[in-house]
Amino acid sequence: MTITEVSKMYNISADTLRYYERIGLIPAVNRTPGGIRDFTEEDCKWVEYAKCMRNSGVQVEALIEYVELFQKGDSTTAARKQILIDQRDILLEKTLEMQKTLERLNSKIERY
Template identity: 65%
Template sequence: MTISEVSKKYELSQDTLRYYERIGLIPPVNRNKSGIRDYTEEDCRWVEFIKCMRASGLPIEVLIEYVALFQKGDETIEARKDILVEQHKVLVEKMEEIKKTIERLDYKITIYEDSIVEKEKDLKKLED
């Protein structure tokens, strides 16, 4: 696939894809005879993985470390797992914070809704 096709498929700009490759977030992409990037299915899996991890808030530095370890081979499996476990913990904590915020918003919304209902009742009484 060309960079244009990958860009459209994963809704990432071509500049972002080049940047991810340049900083080592995705392994170097092979090029065709004309020097144009030719993304393989494996390259696309990396793009998809990085996009997912970035969307969940993982820092670029952590992902660079993860990819570098991956490229070193199986002797880094434990280190890679440790990175993912740590990031999982961070995401669970964020999720709990978001859950608490949602609960607070629900509470505040209920108060406003109750207030609106009471005002409507008061207005109806005045009209009667």
């Protein structure tokens, strides 16, 4: 798939996809002999993963480290798992904060 197709599929700009690849948020995408990015199904899974994690507020640095470790193979399984655990804990804390804010807003709304 071309970058345009992937961009439309995931509603991410082509510039964002290039940026994600450049900083290592997604692994390097193979290119055609003419230099055009040729996204595979596996590449698309990485794009979907990156988008999901970023939309949830997962730290870019953590995702980059995760991708780097993933590319090094099975010997990094424990380190990758720890990154995911740490990010989950951060998200849980943020979720609790958001829940408290939602409750406060609901309380204010009920007063009107």
